[in-house]
Amino acid sequence: MSQPFLIGEAMTGGYGGGADILHGCTIAVERGEIAVIVGPNGAGKSTAMKALFGMLDLRAGEVRLDGVSLGATSPQERVARGMGFVPQTxxxxxxxxxxxxxxxxxxxxxxxxxxxxxxxxxxxxxxxxxxxxxxxxxxxxxxxxxxxxxxxxxxPRVLMLDEPTAGVSPIVMDELFDRIIEVARTGISILMVEQNARQALEIADRGYVLVQGANAHTGTGAELLADPDVRRSFLGG
Known part of the structure; x- marks a missing residue:
């Protein structure tokens, strides 16, 4: 059975000795695909991204890149293996x-x-x-x-973007999304955390809705946009 190019499978963990923020969360992205993580504030979206990049210790679960477990490798080592990360600030x-x-x-x-x-x-x-x-x-x-x-x-072989359109105008947001699509067309996988859920899902091949650190909804961007529960709870109807 083929594996996604990048997957954080059943990730549970938090920061330091604090409480778990992620609870069995699974996020994956295929080669050349745009995957988007959306959800309410405090849902663990950025934490899931940081877990994939090795910025917090997982208490359960595993991150694999191109079928190889990354274990406890550092963010620097993950960059060397083909992961690029753009923090929000x-x-x-x-x-x-x-x-x-x-x-x-x-x-x-x-x-x-x-x-x-x-x-x-x-x-x-x-x-x-x-x-x-x-x-x-x-x-x-x-x-x-x-x-x-x-x-x-x-x-990078996979580019991870944490809130790339935060604080920019709608025109600039559209332009950034256009450029992100261009990057994906070159074969680079894109994994993106976004507050602008509707616009992000419109360009997404795959979407993940997180609630309280766990997967609430998963599907293609189009499926999530059409899902009545997702629309009512996260997209304003």
């Missing part, structure tokens, strides 16, 4: 230029990074225009583009 170096931020994203690489930088500028043309400008001077949407671009510099 503090995700750029504000005093560095756009291009310096991208170069920092390639810290594990020993090959020529010029082609990847060119690909990022092709994906986000505004960053090419502002490559020498301090990243801290950019708009919120442009900062998010820098953060995503920096993660792409690691040449």
């Amino acid at each position: 503090h995700n750029i170096f504000t005093s560095m230029s756009v291009e310096e931020n991208l170069e920092m994203g390639a810290f594990l690489r020993r090959d020529d990074i010029a082609r990847t930088i060119a690909q990022v500028y092709e994906l986000f043309p505004i960053l090419g225009d502002k490559r020498h400008q301090p990243a801290g001077e950019l708009s919120g949407g442009q900062r998010q583009q820098v953060a995503v671009g920096r993660a792409l510099m690691t040449q």
Whole structure:
């Protein structure tokens, strides 16, 4: 039986010695697929993402990438294995230029990074225009583009985005989602936590609705959008 490219299976855990936040939660994404995690505030969405990336200890369950268990490997080791992670906040170096931020994203690489930088500028043309400008001077949407671009510099096989559209205008949100679709078309798996549930599910191949750290609903984006329970509880009817 084939396995998903990335899966956190039956994950239970929390931070440090605190109470469990995740309760048997399962999240998976296939190659080149967009998977979205949605749910109410405090549902454990970002915690599930961090568990996949090795940022908290699981008390039960397992994370596997391309069929291989990641065990207790560190986030740095997971980057080396092909996982890119963009946190919701503090995700750029504000005093560095756009291009310096991208170069920092390639810290594990020993090959020529010029082609990847060119690909990022092709994906986000505004960053090419502002490559020498301090990243801290950019708009919120442009900062998010820098953060995503920096993660792409690691040449990830799966890109994990925690609230990529938080605090941006609807127009910028639509643009970011368009770019995320373009990234997925290159074969990179996308796993995304989103508060804008309806818009995220519209572009999702697979969706997960979490409630209190557990799976409440799972299906394709279209299935979840059409589910009366999901619509009533999480999409405003």
